[in-house]
Amino acid sequence: xxxxxxxxxxxxxxxxxxxxxxxxxxxxxxxxxxxxxxxxxxxxxxxxxxxxxxxxxxxxxxxxxxxxxxxxxxxxxxxxxxxxxxxxxxxxxxxxxxxxxxxxxxxxxxxxxx
Amino acid sequence: xxxxxxxxxxxxxxxxxxxxxxxxxxxxxxxxxxxxxxxxxxxxxxxxxxxxxxxxxxxxxxxxxxxxxxxxxxxxxxxxxxxxxxxxxxxxxxxxxxxxxxxxxxxxxxxxxx
Numbered sequence: 001x002x003x004x005x006x007x008x009x010x011x012x013x014x015x016x017x018x019x020x021x022x023x024x025x026x027x028x029x030x031x032x033x034x035x036x037x038x039x040x041x042x043x044x045x046x047x048x049x050x051x052x053x054x055x056x057x058x059x060x061x062x063x064x065x066x067x068x069x070x071x072x073x074x075x076x077x078x079x080x081x082x083x084x085x086x087x088x089x090x091x092x093x094x095x096x097x098x099x100x101x102x103x104x105x106x107x108x109x110x111x112x113x114x
Numbered sequence: 115x116x117x118x119x120x121x122x123x124x125x126x127x128x129x130x131x132x133x134x135x136x137x138x139x140x141x142x143x144x145x146x147x148x149x150x151x152x153x154x155x156x157x158x159x160x161x162x163x164x165x166x167x168x169x170x171x172x173x174x175x176x177x178x179x180x181x182x183x184x185x186x187x188x189x190x191x192x193x194x195x196x197x198x199x200x201x202x203x204x205x206x207x208x209x210x211x212x213x214x215x216x217x218x219x220x221x222x223x224x225x226x227x228x
Contacts, residue, residue, distance in 0.1 A: 032214040043118070043204055043219030044157075051214050089157070093214065100145050100164065100208060101172075102217060106156035 002027045006090050006105035013080055013112050021075040021108045023064075023090035031092040033057075033066055033073040034102070038087040047075075047088070085112045117141070120205050120220035127227050133192040135223050137205030144209060146188035147217065148172075148180065151202040163188055195227045 007022040025033065032051045036044040048057030053068035062077045073090060090105040121136035139146065148160040149172075159172030161180040169180050177199060181189045188207075192199055202224050206217040 034216055036216075036219075041221070043206075043221045044217070045219065046216040049214070049216060095214075101147075101159065101162060104157045106154070 002031070002092060002094070002103040004090050004092055004103050004105035006088075006108050009087075009107075009109035011108060011110050013110070015082055015112055015114050016079045017112075019075070019077040019080045019084075019110065021088055021090075021110070023073045023075065023105060025071050025073065025090075025092050025103075027071075027092055027094070027103075030068075030095050032095070033064070034091040034093070035062070035064055035073070035075050036089040036091060036104075038089065038107070040086070044089060080110070080112045082112045082114055085110055118205055118207055118218050118220040120203075120223050122223050123221065125223060125225045127192075127195050127225065129196060129227060131192075131195050131227075133195050133225065133227075135190040135192075135203055135205075135225070137188045137190070137220055138186050139188075139207040139218070140186065141207060141209065141218065142185065143207035143218075144185075145207060146182065147206040147208075148178075148188065148190045149204045149206065150174070151204055151222070157204065160190065195225075197227050199225065200227045201225060 003026045034049045035047040037047045038044045048059040050057040050066040056065045087107045089107045093102040118139045147162045149157045163182040179191045205220045209215045
């Protein structure tokens with residue numbers, strides 16, 4: 001079956017530091033890949049997605065590239081801000097015709113200090 | 115803007131009570147989901163529904179039931195609340211089947227059972 005593995009947190013950084021949160025996956029077929037973000041006291045919201053190999057999703061300064069050869073979708077940001085403090089979830093969903101139930105990683109907490 | 119609304123942000127209930135958690139979406143989505151979120155365990159799927167009056171068990175359905183009488187509304191029911199059901203509950207919706215559409219989440223209901 002499908003699975004998503006994320007690096008364990010918390011990840012603690014100073015403002016303006018470079019961020020990487022690792023995500024690897026196992027899936028049959030050709031899944032779509034997502035990053036969701038959960039700010040304190042809120043539900044999850046989509047941050048970015050990629051639907052095919054070598055696609056780069058980007059939003060709010062965050063980027064992730066769909067690497068089929070390494071089955072990875074690592075999240076990066078060049079300069080984090082205190083407002084980026086949140087929990088980040090990597091997820092995948094099957095291609096069209098497959099299951100509509102996404103598979104989530106366990107989440108990685110990011111804490112950014114001023 | 116798309117919206118998933120959960121009726122309560124915080125609930126406190128006593129052991130043995132019947133508890134209803136309500137979720138409404140305004141996006142005409144076919145799929146709706148109930149998750150619980152606990153520290154260190156990530157998101158765990160309780161139930162999902164892919165159409166009106168249709169429901170399927172997720173990973174942890176024991177102690178829960180659901181109702182979907184209208185397309186926009188998906189209710190989670192705790193027949194007899196227990197302290198181990200104290201958790202954050204998240205409702206989500208998505209369109210179609212395996213079409214790469216992301217999930218849209220509500221802001222969550224934090225339930226405490228005493």
